[in-house]
Amino acid sequence: MDATITRHGFDEVMVPNYAPSQIIPVRGSGSRVWDQSGKEYIDFAGGIAVNALGHCHTELVNALKAQGEQLWHLSNVWTNEPAIRLARQLCAATFAEQVYFANSGAEANEAAFKLARKYAKDHYSAEKTEIIAFNNAFHGRTLFTVSVGGQEKYCRGFEPLPGDITHLPFNDLASIEYQISDRTCAVVVEPIQGEAGILPAEPIFLEGLRALCDKHNALLIFDEIQTGMGRTGDLFAYQGTKVTPDILTSAKALGCGVPIGAMLTTKIIAESFSVATHGSTYGGNPLACAVASRALELINDPTLLAGVKQRHQTFMSGLQQLNSKIGLFSDIRGQGLLIGCELKPAWQGKARELLTFAQEQGLMILIAGPDVIRLAPSLIIPYPDINKGLQQLAQAMLALKMGY
Numbered sequence: 001m002d003a004t005i006t007r008h009g010f011d012e013v014m015v016p017n018y019a020p021s022q023i024i025p026v027r028g029s030g031s032r033v034w035d036q037s038g039k040e041y042i043d044f045a046g047g048i049a050v051n052a053l054g055h056c057h058t059e060l061v062n063a064l065k066a067q068g069e070q071l072w073h074l075s076n077v078w079t080n081e082p083a084i085r086l087a088r089q090l091c092a093a094t095f096a097e098q099v100y101f102a103n104s105g106a107e108a109n110e111a112a113f114k115l116a117r118k119y120a121k122d123h124y125s126a127e128k129t130e131i132i133a134f135n136n137a138f139h140g141r142t143l144f145t146v147s148v149g150g151q152e153k154y155c156r157g158f159e160p161l162p163g164d165i166t167h168l169p170f171n172d173l174a175s176i177e178y179q180i181s182d183r184t185c186a187v188v189v190e191p192i193q194g195e196a197g198i199l200p201a202e203p204i205f206l207e208g209l210r211a212l213c214d215k216h217n218a219l220l221i222f223d224e225i226q227t228g229m230g231r232t233g234d235l236f237a238y239q240g241t242k243v244t245p246d247i248l249t250s251a252k253a254l255g256c257g258v259p260i261g262a263m264l265t266t267k268i269i270a271e272s273f274s275v276a277t278h279g280s281t282y283g284g285n286p287l288a289c290a291v292a293s294r295a296l297e298l299i300n301d302p303t304l305l306a307g308v309k310q311r312h313q314t315f316m317s318g319l320q321q322l323n324s325k326i327g328l329f330s331d332i333r334g335q336g337l338l339i340g341c342e343l344k345p346a347w348q349g350k351a352r353e354l355l356t357f358a359q360e361q362g363l364m365i366l367i368a369g370p371d372v373i374r375l376a377p378s379l380i381i382p383y384p385d386i387n388k389g390l391q392q393l394a395q396a397m398l399a400l401k402m403g404y
């Protein structure tokens with residue numbers, strides 16, 4: 001522990017766009033984390049749906065070390081082995097034929113939205129520029145991605161914003177049918193809206209989007225930055241539906257903690273990014289790709305994915321049991337290990353308070369908006385850790401209920 005590093009230090013030298021909690025975690029192993037004082041936490045947060053194989057998974061540490069002693073960075077002027085290996089794996093595991101690598105989710109989406117606009121111009125007309133997105137959606141924090149996202153508060157103050165973006169209600173096919181036209185170049189959707197409160201898209205909604213996009217030659221983009229890499233129990237959530245997107249974006253669990261994002265698409269669409277139309281210095285760097293490659297090998301495994309669905313059942317029955325006694329939640333929902341618990345009207349706005357109580361108990365959870373707690377643990381969290389964490393959550397729920 002470095003005693004010179006304190007929470008107060010954050011306020012001194014960090015731009016105040018975050019308000020981190022009081023504890024300072026310094027070490028993690030599997031689904032456990034320790035703070036500066038040595039206090040132990042069960043991790044139901046997984047970073048923020050990032051550490052899909054827990055903290056410091058031996059295989060990932062080995063991949064990082066091996067690549068770390070071999071080659072860290074090359075300009076995209078040269079070809080590197082780990083990037084091609086990872087791209088091949090992603091193509092073999094999905095609908096995709098080609099991959100673009102970035103360093104984050106926002107950058108993967110930025111590439112997707114630029115590509116959709118360019119593809120529409122290349123193949124149809126200069127007027128085909130409208131992007132349809134959904135209320136409360138989250139697609140990242142660059143100016144383009146935050147504008148496509150459906151939370152006005154994240155855009156406020158940054159105007160003028162990129163234009164020709166239409167926001168419509170989620171899971172409401174009729175409004176899309178009314179709005180979409182041959183001027184629409186893309187529809188972008190999260191298979192489960194994450195930041196908005198863990199709201200799953202209805203299968204019929206996704207199927208309807210696919211049909212409407214086909215009818216109007218618009219690209220269907222799935223933002224799977226949070227739902228991908230095994231989170232729902234399928235490698236990508238679309239694989240548990242009847243719908244295949246034209247472009248899919250991945251990040252968060254793709255690197256299991258090393259920064260990397262990817263945009264997956266077909267060859268014909270990819271062609272609209274010809275040489276020098278888009279790029280990134282760090283995108284596809286050997287270090288991140290080597291770790292992601294090992295992570296994908298480990299996650300794209302039928303036994304591991306089946307384990308996600310089994311753990312889902314353990315969480316759901318455990319949470320329902322707690323709630324039948326304590327009664328704070330009006331809804332417990334989600335897929336795989338992306339679970340949201342919505343607070344009843346009497347407790348709305350108190351998700352952050354519940355997070356703080358959980359932390360006092362030794363449990364890390366997340367929130368998704370003011371009224372929903374979000375659980376996104378490691379996909380291989382041990383069952384004893386699930387049970388211990390649920391007991392701690394019960395204590396936190398009681399603390400919130402009793403008002404202390």
Ligand SMILES: *Cc1c(COP(=O)(O)O)cnc(C)c1O
Pocket residue numbers: 103104105106107109138139140141190194195223224225226251252
């Ligand atoms: C986290 C997230 C992003 C943004 O990813 P960053 O790596 O923070 O840029 C975009 N879309 C969804 C659905 C996300 O959950």
